[in-house]
Amino acid sequence: MPAAFSLRLRKTDGRALTLYARAPFEAPATPAPSPSSEVIDANPHLRWHPLRGEWVTYAAYRQHRTFLPPPEWNPLAPTRDPARPTELPAGDWEVAVFDNRYPSLAAGAHDAPVSIVPTAPATGACEVVVFGQDPLEALGAMPLARIGLVLQVLGERCRELAARPGIAWVLPFENRGAEVGVTLHHPHGQIYAYPVVPPVAARMAAVAREHALRHGRGPLTDLIGRELADGARLLYRGPHALAFVPACARYPYEIWVAPIEPVASLESLDDAQREDLARALKTALRKLDRLWDRPSPYLMAWYAAPSGGSPGWHLHAQIWPPHRSRDRLKYLAGTELAAGLFAMDALPEDSARALQAVDVSAELA
Amino acid sequence: MPAAFSLRLRKTDGRALTLYARAPFEAPATPAPSPSSEVIDANPHLRWHPLRGEWVTYAAYRQHRTFLPPPEWNPLAPTRDPARPTELPAGDWEVAVFDNRYPSLAAGAHDAPVSIVPTAPATGACEVVVFGQDPLEALGAMPLARIGLVLQVLGERCRELAARPGIAWVLPFENRGAEVGVTLHHPHGQIYAYPVVPPVAARMAAVAREHALRHGRGPLTDLIGRELADGARLLYRGPHALAFVPACARYPYEIWVAPIEPVASLESLDDAQREDLARALKTALRKLDRLWDRPSPYLMAWYAAPSGGSPGWHLHAQIWPPHRSRDRLKYLAGTELAAGLFAMDALPEDSARALQAVDVSAELA
Numbered sequence: 001m002p003a004a005f006s007l008r009l010r011k012t013d014g015r016a017l018t019l020y021a022r023a024p025f026e027a028p029a030t031p032a033p034s035p036s037s038e039v040i041d042a043n044p045h046l047r048w049h050p051l052r053g054e055w056v057t058y059a060a061y062r063q064h065r066t067f068l069p070p071p072e073w074n075p076l077a078p079t080r081d082p083a084r085p086t087e088l089p090a091g092d093w094e095v096a097v098f099d100n101r102y103p104s105l106a107a108g109a110h111d112a113p114v115s116i117v118p119t120a121p122a123t124g125a126c127e128v129v130v131f132g133q134d135p136l137e138a139l140g141a142m143p144l145a146r147i148g149l150v151l152q153v154l155g156e157r158c159r160e161l162a163a164r165p166g167i168a169w170v171l172p173f174e175n176r177g178a179e180v181g182v183t184l185h186h187p188h189g190q191i192y193a194y195p196v197v198p199p200v201a202a203r204m205a206a207v208a209r210e211h212a213l214r215h216g217r218g219p220l221t222d223l224i225g226r227e228l229a230d231g232a233r234l235l236y237r238g239p240h241a242l243a244f245v246p247a248c249a250r251y252p253y254e255i256w257v258a259p260i261e262p263v264a265s266l267e268s269l270d271d272a273q274r275e276d277l278a279r280a281l282k283t284a285l286r287k288l289d290r291l292w293d294r295p296s297p298y299l300m301a302w303y304a305a306p307s308g309g310s311p312g313w314h315l316h317a318q319i320w321p322p323h324r325s326r327d328r329l330k331y332l333a334g335t336e337l338a339a340g341l342f343a344m345d346a347l348p349e350d351s352a353r354a355l356q357a358v359d360v361s362a363e364l365a
Numbered sequence: 366m367p368a369a370f371s372l373r374l375r376k377t378d379g380r381a382l383t384l385y386a387r388a389p390f391e392a393p394a395t396p397a398p399s400p401s402s403e404v405i406d407a408n409p410h411l412r413w414h415p416l417r418g419e420w421v422t423y424a425a426y427r428q429h430r431t432f433l434p435p436p437e438w439n440p441l442a443p444t445r446d447p448a449r450p451t452e453l454p455a456g457d458w459e460v461a462v463f464d465n466r467y468p469s470l471a472a473g474a475h476d477a478p479v480s481i482v483p484t485a486p487a488t489g490a491c492e493v494v495v496f497g498q499d500p501l502e503a504l505g506a507m508p509l510a511r512i513g514l515v516l517q518v519l520g521e522r523c524r525e526l527a528a529r530p531g532i533a534w535v536l537p538f539e540n541r542g543a544e545v546g547v548t549l550h551h552p553h554g555q556i557y558a559y560p561v562v563p564p565v566a567a568r569m570a571a572v573a574r575e576h577a578l579r580h581g582r583g584p585l586t587d588l589i590g591r592e593l594a595d596g597a598r599l600l601y602r603g604p605h606a607l608a609f610v611p612a613c614a615r616y617p618y619e620i621w622v623a624p625i626e627p628v629a630s631l632e633s634l635d636d637a638q639r640e641d642l643a644r645a646l647k648t649a650l651r652k653l654d655r656l657w658d659r660p661s662p663y664l665m666a667w668y669a670a671p672s673g674g675s676p677g678w679h680l681h682a683q684i685w686p687p688h689r690s691r692d693r694l695k696y697l698a699g700t701e702l703a704a705g706l707f708a709m710d711a712l713p714e715d716s717a718r719a720l721q722a723v724d725v726s727a728e729l730a
Contacts, residue, residue: 047612047613048613049613049615050572050576050584050585050587050588050613051569051572051573051584051585051588051613052565052568052569052572053568053569053571053572054705054706055706056613056614056615056706056707056708056709057700057706057707057708057709058709058712059708059709059710060710060711060712060715104700104708104709115612116588116591116592116594116595116612117588117612117613169704171699171700171703171704173698173699173700173703174699175696175698175699180696180698181694181695181696181698182698190699192699192700192704194704194706196706198700198704198705198706199568199704199705199706200417200703200704200705201704201705203417203418203564203705204416204417204418206418207415207416207417207418208416211415219415219416220415220416222415223415223416223481223482226481227481229481230481247412247480247481247482248412248413248414248415248416248421248482249421250414250421299698299699299702299703301699301702301703301704303703318703320702329546330546331540331545331546332697332702333538333540333545333546333547333664334536334538334539334540334555334557334664334666335422335469335536335538335557335563337664337666337685337697338536338538338565338664338666338668338683339534339536339557339559339563339564339565339566339666340419340563340564340565340566340568341419341420341421341422341559341561341563341564342421342422343421343422343424343469344421344422344423344424344469345424345425346425347423347425350425
């Protein structure tokens with residue numbers, strides 16, 4: 001996989017934009033566009049939740065958006081008409097990353113308000129990652145080399161964000177589909193850079209550390225060994241990566257994608273690992289779309305180690321489709337949200353069998 | 366508030382049914398009904414999630430339901446036609462509790478399957494609490510004395526379930542509205558009795574214990590003192606109970622309802638506390654319905670202390686409506702589900718002001 005070419009730009013409202021491609025490309029003839037030239041004072045703040053012992057982030061300015069785009073307008077498409085600028089220029093770029101216009105975490109956060117609970121500036125970053133120029137080409141439908149480029153870009157952004165002072169954890173994720181609340185259907189992901197290790201990552205780091213101390217390797221490294229030996233839930237096994245329905249799935253068609261050897265973060269993958277990981281990811285996403293022959297909504301999170309490393313951590317993506325069957329969604333309700341104990345009607349072995357039966361090999365050429 | 370009268374029955378398929386009322390009532394003339402006489406072998410199991418360090422419960426038999434009711438049939442209404450039995454008999458009962466026909470936790474769970482992750486029988490209970498006979502009378506629209514009876518019944522069930530061997534935590538909750546996945550619209554709640562303290566409750570117990578050690582009282586007791594002194598987010602303040610939008614709300618119109626003095630559990634409330642708590646709860650639920658003059662969906666969880674008690678615990682309900690505005694839902698996505706760090710567009714102070722402006726005093730007579 002060739003190294004990516006990139007070009008850093010600055011929008012007129014001050015936000016950063018970086019374009020990426022696998023081949024050299026020309027800088028856009030016009031300045032980096034923005035749907036509005038108004039400079040937003042992105043000043044989110046954190047409040048401490050004293051019962052759950054966790055932070056919540058507030059960005060009230062999001063309610064006061066002055067720019068209300070028409071419903072059919074796509075701000076993630078390249079700008080075609082300079083009179084109606086989008087977030088992105090025309091040109092030969094393949095992947096683009098820019099600062100979210102209304103972030104819930106921001107580098108410039110300052111002067112958190114006084115409250116009856118502790119508060120702090122919500123320092124961090126919220127970036128948008130546009131996977132391609134075609135609004136109809138889903139991540140899973142892209143050529144393998146393009147998926148590899150997306151993984152490479154996510155890794156580069158993670159490396160840069162994690163190196164900023166005060167960043168404790170970086171989460172690349174994709175929300176796909178109206179069922180999970182997405183309003184912009186142009187294929188894109190997001191990256192959140194947090195000033196604290198959020199609850200889920202903190203718990204995973206503590207569990208991995210404990211497991212590594214006892215067993216000399218992390219819990220996912222162990223689980224992958226067992227999934228490979230068992231084979232009942234495997235969807236893809238390559239030389240360096242795999243995709244599987246985990247034995248402990250919390251969503252009916254949950255899939256995990258990971259390198260076989262433990263790697264802490266996306267930016268630590270070598271080219272061969274990244275290439276095979278792209279194939280594992282494409283296999284997973286194509287199987288979900290082909291299962292019922294329609295675009296599958298999902299939430300995909302890339303779990304990399306907190307900044308500074310975490311013993312026993314093993315990079316992977318968890319993909320959570322909200323469907324429990326073709327026509328029914330799994331809603332998170334009482335036991336999941338209030339107790340945190342997930343209840344499943346489907347056995348992972350049955351879901352894996354259904355996904356194994358979906359042949360996507362012809363699309364992986 | 367008078368003590369409730371109750372009658373214990375057993376359905377032909379073995380499930381328990383208890384009827385409650387504030388006045389003595391006659392036993393039904395016919396045996397306790399069930400939509401199907403087929404005995405279900407409720408045998409859910411737990412699997413250990415090795416990365417999150419938590420249990421997940423699986424009840425695959427739910428997929429193989431033999432009984433498929435017609436879509437308009439209401440199994441929570443009293444049985445009118447003996448040829449089409451529902452879950453409940455006719456009669457003068459006011460509140461009813463019965464064992465869920467397809468529980469994800471069950472007293473008889475046995476012989477968990479072998480997996481590549483640790484497994485265990487999903488011992489516990491899942492009960493359905495029918496709030497009344499009228500399918501159109503929402504909990505918040507009931508007379509105060511009936512709401513008090515519901516709280517009393519929840520407390521009695523919690524006491525009995527918590528006393529069973531191996532039960533670590535009991536959660537009464539209500540999922541209301543199609544937006545949160547409810548398919549049966551007859552007003553009802555549920556009670557889950559867990560064999561372990563689930564992640565959210567375990568975290569809350571650890572945080573409360575730590576706070577109590579340092580400050581001599583629990584974090585909610587402290588917060589309530591500050592909310593009462595501040596007043597900006599109060600929706601109701603009575604002699605023994607209050608309702609407020611917490612300063613750390615994670616949902617735009619989140620409301621907490623609690624006794625002012627720390628009480629560990631519903632069954633520990635005295636009559637005056639329960640009566641005022643019913644008024645606080647009714648105020649909260651009526652304001653949500655009146656805010657946009659339509660039934661507000663919500664998830665309501667009653668957080669009581671784990672079995673055996675927990676230092677610093679303070680009983681309360683958290684009510685989470687999914688709406689962020691009249692026409693838009695707040696979806697839990699990347700940052701909330703994958704990181705556990707909630708992002709809010711709305712300030713609790715603004716939501717509280719909107720709810721304060723909704724006058725429901727005439728309905729509280």
